Amino acid sequence: QNVTLTLSLGKKFEVTYVSLQFCSPRPESMAIFKSMDYGKSWVPFQFYSTQCRKMYNKPNKAVITKQNEQEAICTDSHTDMHPLSGGLIAFSTLDGRPSAHDFDNSPVLQDWVTATDIKVVFSRLHTFGDENEDDSELARDSYFYAVSDLQVGGRCKCNGHASRC
Structure with missing residues (x-):
């Protein structure tokens, strides 16, 4: 069962990280x-999975080129069960994108x-192998997602000219 967190920013931003x-x-x-x-349509930004092909029909850690730098990739990084608490997943929107060094001249980026x-x-979820047990429904009910902090970094979409948003 999917669990979704949605954050409405209220206006256009240039997002640098999630x-x-x-x-x-x-x-x-x-x-x-x-x-x-404003939430009418959605585009993938990034996928994380130990099974990229099975879950998202994407290869694991595809190479980003100038031809595909506006596509989401999938990685198995940060998908390990450990640590059991305090784990971090950080996505940088420009990391590994070939035109990032010339962002101001890249309409694509x-x-x-x-x-x-x-x-x-x-x-x-990670289930410690409990999905193989006879009482799998009971076991699944004891697992959950718990997010202690969600941060989205960015700047106003104002071409760098406004003194405030």
């Missing part, structure tokens, strides 16, 4: 999405980081 701190084990699979139209809303979808 960070989640957990007080439970980190999810086995999770996706970050962005909207540029400027579009890539633009968002009015952020959505995080937890798709799969």
Whole structure:
């Protein structure tokens, strides 16, 4: 069963990072999405999973090139069950993007980081192997996601000219 956190930013921002701190084990699979139209439509920003192909039909740690730098990738980084508490997942919108060094002259990346809303979808829990037990429904009921901190960093979408948002 998916669990969704949605954050409405209220206006367009250039998002630089999305960070989640957990007080439970980190999810086995999770996706970050962005909207540029106030939640009407959603575009994938990043996928995390120990099973990228199975969960999201994406290869693990695909190479980002100039041709695909506006596409979400999937990684198995930060999907380990440990630590059981205090684990962090941090997504940098420009990390590994070839045009990041020339961001101000890259309309593709400027579009890539633009968002009015952020959505995080937890798709799969770590279950310590309990899903194989006879009382799997009871075992599953004892697992949960617990987020202690959600941070979204960015700046106003004002082409750097406004003194405030």
